[in-house]
Structure formats: structure tokens, C-alpha cells
Amino acid sequence: MSKEAGVVKAFIEKIHVKEDTTEALNEQAIFAALDDGESDNLAIKVLIILGGILATLFFLVFLFLTGIYEHRIGMLVLGLIMVGVSTLVNRQYNKVIVGTISVSSYLIGFVFIGISLIELDKSEDFVSLTVFLLAVLSLLVTPGYLLSFVAVLMVNGSLLTLLMNEYREHYILVLIPLQAWLLALWYYNEAGILTARNLLSRIYYPVRTGMVFALVMTLIFIGKRGLLPFSHAYYWLTSISIFGTIFYVLHNLFETLDVRSLKRKWSIYAVVICVLLPTIYAPAISSSFLLILLAFHVNHKTGAAVGIVGLIYFISQYYYDLEFTLLTKSVVLFTSGVLFLLFFYFLNKKIDWK
Structure with a gap:
């Protein structure tokens, strides 16, 4: 048992001794939540994000070898689908493996959207605003930790890109x-x-x-x-x-x-x-x-x-x-x-x- 779990258990025992309550504490739910929090710490989240980035790079190489970059509209549609699906999946399931897949799909989707919009001769400001709006929308839709964290970084990155253009x-x-x-x-x-x-x-x-x-x-x-x-x-x-x-x-x-x-x-x-x-x-x-x-x-x-x-x-x-x-x-x-x-x-x- 971890130190935090021991502290929680001691606190619950004090409540049972000192308080004459008729409502029972759901101790199993408390310790289950505690274990879930311990297993989902920041180090694991960072490793998941790094794994997602590496998986994104390898998958992008594979897709570009297939010649998908020649189909601009198809790449844009595929990027939108990947961002949307990863957001919805992350909203429904809060597991480590699902988080890895959703982060990878999320990043690949944004890469496809950015490349396709540039290939369609859209301005850098338009691309930055599109990424900004999609990142904000996904942040409002999904409550998952990983995707929300990445969405905040995407929002900030798009703002910086927007400011670095046109002498701003x-x-x-x-x-x-x-x-x-x-x-x-x-x-x-x-x-x-x-x-x-x-x-x-x-x-x-x-x-x-x-x-x-x-x-x-x-x-x-x-x-x-x-x-x-x-x-x-x-x-x-x-x-x-x-x-x-x-x-x-x-x-x-x-x-x-x-x-x-x-x-x-x-x-x-x-x-x-x-x-x-x-x-x-x-x-x-x-x-x-x-x-x-x-x-x-x-x-x-x-x-x-x-x-x-x-x-x-x-x-x-x-x-x-x-x-x-x-x-x-x-x-x-x-x-x-x-x-x-x-x-x-x-x-x-x-x-x-x-």
C-alpha cells in the first residue's frame, strides 16, 4: 500500500471511530479512485505523449510513401476525421492505450489539415486560425487529460504562429x-x-x-x-x-x-x-x-x-x-x-x- 493510500485509510478509520454516522463510506470506490490517480501520473502521461509523437512520425512516413500528399482534399478530409474521431474516442474511454492512440491520431490529423491547407494555397494566417479554432473546439468537447493538455499546447502554438506572421x-x-x-x-x-x-x-x-x-x-x-x-x-x-x-x-x-x-x-x-x-x-x-x-x-x-x-x-x-x-x-x-x-x-x- 502506498503512503497516500495509508493516509487515506487512517483518515477513514478515524471517521468510523469518531463519527456516529448512518451513511457508510464507499471505501472501495475511494481506493479505486486513488489507485487510478496513482497509475495515471504525469510521467506516464509524458511518456504517452512522446510515444504518440513517435508513432505519428512513423505513420506519417508510411502515408507519404503511399502518395497521399498528392490528394489535397482527401488529406484535408482525412485530417478532420482523425481529429474528430480521436476527440470522441478520448471522451468515451479514459485508458492509457486509448490515450496513446487518440494522441497519435489527433496529431496526425492536425498535420494533414495544415499540409493540405498550405497545398491549397491558403495563407499562413488562415491555417493558424483553423488550427486554433479546431484545438479550442476539441478542448471544449473532450474531458480527457492527454488530449486537453495537447489541445492547450496547440492553441498556444497557433497563436505564436499567428503572431510571427505579418510583422506582428x-x-x-x-x-x-x-x-x-x-x-x-x-x-x-x-x-x-x-x-x-x-x-x-x-x-x-x-x-x-x-x-x-x-x-x-x-x-x-x-x-x-x-x-x-x-x-x-x-x-x-x-x-x-x-x-x-x-x-x-x-x-x-x-x-x-x-x-x-x-x-x-x-x-x-x-x-x-x-x-x-x-x-x-x-x-x-x-x-x-x-x-x-x-x-x-x-x-x-x-x-x-x-x-x-x-x-x-x-x-x-x-x-x-x-x-x-x-x-x-x-x-x-x-x-x-x-x-x-x-x-x-x-x-x-x-x-x-x-
């Missing part, structure tokens, strides 16, 4: 704060969404994880210098929005941790300001920091892990792109490390954890 790249600086705010709202309204017993409650978890990965996916465009055609001098506009969101999250953290001392609050604010100011032209770093704070506040381990990996990557990339001497880079990196250690000290030593 600067709107990415607006998209990042919007994604951060939506993620914060999604996190902080978790209880209300899950208790609503509606569509949002059924897709809450995959959408949450998908939004985390989508945010990091977008941050790559501003985390790596040269991917966007305009100067990084405009990045401070995005950073200001992210800074405001970080302080809002800190304010909520103080309430959660019952921090009432103004001196302690302002000390933490001062350390955070010192940490954030050097990143004003690197919003990818501050956004990763925001993601870590959000995930820490709501105890989302996946979000915290992705945020930490993103923070390490974007700091390393920013350090590499600096047009300074090696000595200056070392001083900057050393100072940043000291500031992060001070922030860690305030969180773990000064706050009265309750």
Missing part, C-alpha cells in the same frame, strides 16, 4: 503578461472551478499543466536573443507587468503564511526588488520566478519544477548573451546568486511558517 511579433510582449495573468487566475480560482462540477472542473488539471508549458514555450522567444526581429529595449514593458503580478502573488503569500510584520514584509519586498531590477530587460527570468511563486503558493509540483528549469535556462541564456567581459559576467552572476540566497533566507528563516 511585438504582440508577443503583450501575450506573455496575459498568459501570466490567466495562469494566476486559474491557480487562485482552483477551489471554485473544481467545485462547480462543469466543463471547466473536468479539464482544470490538464489546462493548468498545459498553461504552464505554454507560458515557458512563449518565453523562449524572448529568452533567446535574436529570435524576434525587434530590439530587446522594449522588453521592459513586459517586465513591468510581470513585476506587478509578482508583488500581487507575494501579497497573497503573506496572507497565507500569516506574515503581519510590516518590517518583515518590506524587507522581503526590498530583496525581491533587488533581484528583479537586473532582469528588467529579461522578462523571461522574472516570468519564471513568477511561475515558481505561483506553483509554490498552490502546491503545484509540476509547475514549480518547470519554473525552476526555466529559471536556470533563462538565466544561463541571458548570461551567455551579455556583451560584457568574462569578469563582468562573473560579477553579475555572483551578485544574482547572493540575492537569490538572501531571498531564500528570508522565506525560510524570517517567516513564521504555519
Whole structure:
């Protein structure tokens, strides 16, 4: 028996001892749900998605060897059918093997739709909007974890493709704060969404994880210098929005941790300001920091892990792109490390954890 199952069993036994209830608990259903959750963890889901991608590649090679690319309308119809069937199958069956097949069919369907529309001389904007609408529709139809997660990534990918066309790249600086705010709202309204017993409650978890990965996916465009055609001098506009969101999250953290001392609050604010100011032209770093704070506040381990990996990557990339001497880079990196250690000290030593 796992640790979680042991905790649940002990809790049920306490209820039986302390509560004189006439209604019996359905213990078998509880443990069955627990076992199902354990067997359907994130690692398995990631492996399923990777397996789906590999299966998609091999199947695409086979189909193109048969010459299907010569039939544009047929390929478009086949793509629509595959997306629709995979969505409906995933809605009816929630099994690992079915998830693998549905993800593969879903991805192949979108590949067929995109290629056929391009071959029919449709604009890139039209293709991106079509993928966006189909991904949103499938997200609203299926409650399955895997397909919902992939649909969120498809929505974000189509938005990025749309923004990278026709000189609209600067709107990415607006998209990042919007994604951060939506993620914060999604996190902080978790209880209300899950208790609503509606569509949002059924897709809450995959959408949450998908939004985390989508945010990091977008941050790559501003985390790596040269991917966007305009100067990084405009990045401070995005950073200001992210800074405001970080302080809002800190304010909520103080309430959660019952921090009432103004001196302690302002000390933490001062350390955070010192940490954030050097990143004003690197919003990818501050956004990763925001993601870590959000995930820490709501105890989302996946979000915290992705945020930490993103923070390490974007700091390393920013350090590499600096047009300074090696000595200056070392001083900057050393100072940043000291500031992060001070922030860690305030969180773990000064706050009265309750």
C-alpha cells in the first residue's frame, strides 16, 4: 500500500471511530479512485505523449510513401476525421492505450489539415486560425487529460504562429503578461472551478499543466536573443507587468503564511526588488520566478519544477548573451546568486511558517 493510500485509510478509520454516522463510506470506490490517480501520473502521461509523437512520425512516413500528399482534399478530409474521431474516442474511454492512440491520431490529423491547407494555397494566417479554432473546439468537447493538455499546447502554438506572421511579433510582449495573468487566475480560482462540477472542473488539471508549458514555450522567444526581429529595449514593458503580478502573488503569500510584520514584509519586498531590477530587460527570468511563486503558493509540483528549469535556462541564456567581459559576467552572476540566497533566507528563516 502506498503512503497516500495509508493516509487515506487512517483518515477513514478515524471517521468510523469518531463519527456516529448512518451513511457508510464507499471505501472501495475511494481506493479505486486513488489507485487510478496513482497509475495515471504525469510521467506516464509524458511518456504517452512522446510515444504518440513517435508513432505519428512513423505513420506519417508510411502515408507519404503511399502518395497521399498528392490528394489535397482527401488529406484535408482525412485530417478532420482523425481529429474528430480521436476527440470522441478520448471522451468515451479514459485508458492509457486509448490515450496513446487518440494522441497519435489527433496529431496526425492536425498535420494533414495544415499540409493540405498550405497545398491549397491558403495563407499562413488562415491555417493558424483553423488550427486554433479546431484545438479550442476539441478542448471544449473532450474531458480527457492527454488530449486537453495537447489541445492547450496547440492553441498556444497557433497563436505564436499567428503572431510571427505579418510583422506582428511585438504582440508577443503583450501575450506573455496575459498568459501570466490567466495562469494566476486559474491557480487562485482552483477551489471554485473544481467545485462547480462543469466543463471547466473536468479539464482544470490538464489546462493548468498545459498553461504552464505554454507560458515557458512563449518565453523562449524572448529568452533567446535574436529570435524576434525587434530590439530587446522594449522588453521592459513586459517586465513591468510581470513585476506587478509578482508583488500581487507575494501579497497573497503573506496572507497565507500569516506574515503581519510590516518590517518583515518590506524587507522581503526590498530583496525581491533587488533581484528583479537586473532582469528588467529579461522578462523571461522574472516570468519564471513568477511561475515558481505561483506553483509554490498552490502546491503545484509540476509547475514549480518547470519554473525552476526555466529559471536556470533563462538565466544561463541571458548570461551567455551579455556583451560584457568574462569578469563582468562573473560579477553579475555572483551578485544574482547572493540575492537569490538572501531571498531564500528570508522565506525560510524570517517567516513564521504555519
